[in-house]
Every structure is written in C-alpha cells, then in structure tokens.
Amino acid sequence: MPELNLIQHHPAEGPGAIAEWAASRAVTLNVFRADLGQLPPVSAAPVIVLGGPYESNAGPAWLEAERQWLAGSLEQGAAVFAICLGAQLLALSLGGNVRRMEQTETGWTWVNFVDGQRLKVLEWHEDAIDLPPNAQLLASSEQCEQQMYRVSPTRMGLQFHPEWNAESVTRLNEHFAQESPLPRGTPDSAAHAAVFDWLQATLDDWWAKV
Numbered sequence: 001m002p003e004l005n006l007i008q009h010h011p012a013e014g015p016g017a018i019a020e021w022a023a024s025r026a027v028t029l030n031v032f033r034a035d036l037g038q039l040p041p042v043s044a045a046p047v048i049v050l051g052g053p054y055e056s057n058a059g060p061a062w063l064e065a066e067r068q069w070l071a072g073s074l075e076q077g078a079a080v081f082a083i084c085l086g087a088q089l090l091a092l093s094l095g096g097n098v099r100r101m102e103q104t105e106t107g108w109t110w111v112n113f114v115d116g117q118r119l120k121v122l123e124w125h126e127d128a129i130d131l132p133p134n135a136q137l138l139a140s141s142e143q144c145e146q147q148m149y150r151v152s153p154t155r156m157g158l159q160f161h162p163e164w165n166a167e168s169v170t171r172l173n174e175h176f177a178q179e180s181p182l183p184r185g186t187p188d189s190a191a192h193a194a195v196f197d198w199l200q201a202t203l204d205d206w207w208a209k210v
Contacts, residue, residue, distance in 0.1 A: 051084025
C-alpha cells in the first residue's frame, strides 16, 4: 500500500475526514505528532500538514524544529498539502508572509474559487497569508483573500478546514469549551457532505500528481 505522512500539531486536531479518504483509497496514513517531538526524516516523501492553535512565526520550540524540517523536505522536493497553520508554515518556507488579521474568521464561511465554484467551509484563524513568489491564488472569502493557493501542482495551501467533519467539531468544542467559536448542536450534514466531496476530489487530484 502507498504511504502518506501527516503532521498533527494538537491532540484535538486529528486527520478527520482525511483519514476517511486515505482508507477509501488504500493509502496508509502515517500520523506524526509534531507537538510531541515526532517528525519523519527529512526527505522528498509527500506530506499533509494540519493546523493548530499556534503562531506560525513564533510558537513553542518544537514548532521551530518543524519549520526547519519542512524547509529541508521542500529542498528535497517533497509534495505538500497544507491546512491552516500548515499553509502558513508552507508559505513562510517559500518566501511568503503571515500577518495578523483585523478580525478572527470563524465558523461556516463561504469560499469562492477562481474556477467559479462556491463552497461553505469551516474556519478558525486570526492570521492571513501574503502569498509566496509565483504562487497562484485559488480561492478567497469575503474576510480573507488568501483562502487557497498553489505554488506547484504538488504544493498547495488551504486556510480553511475541509478535514473537519462533524466528529472533529465535537472534539474541538469539547476540548476548547467556551473558547471554541465552532457550531454546536445538530451538525449541518449537507454542508459537511459537500465539503467531503470537495476534499476527496482535491486530494485525489493532488495524490495523482504526487
């Protein structure tokens, strides 16, 4: 079975719907907890980098170790699919910038893609990305222009969270309690299903190019 590395940064933010995609495609997902000091060797192996409640420009010591690991892996030619914090780390590694937004973007949000597609996705971030050189903007929201970008066919960053399914939201709400701005109560099943369809198609395309 083909293998795919995944970097997780927080106990409450796991692979979510990405694990469903991997299982359905017979892909072995190797999960590394960067916050526990776990990182794969620096190599050209493809990797998915998740989000987390940390500043990409600062944060704990283990995040600096991850920044160095990511830079080394990119030099080796690694394919990267990066989400939220991961997308910010990818942008920084490639010469972009990350800055604080005037207002935090949270909850269900409409994202508009350059191909005309529109999708309601989950957000929770207070930083925004200034794109790296030669990056192509793929999607924007009303509050945050840089919602998705591509630097090459196998290097992509997303500011929103397509991996957060209903179970992910429940886990995040339980962990962060009143601090969490995510929806509570009955999940929006139609919205989650639409996002999962989009995620599967997007990962299929990325994985095929890998």
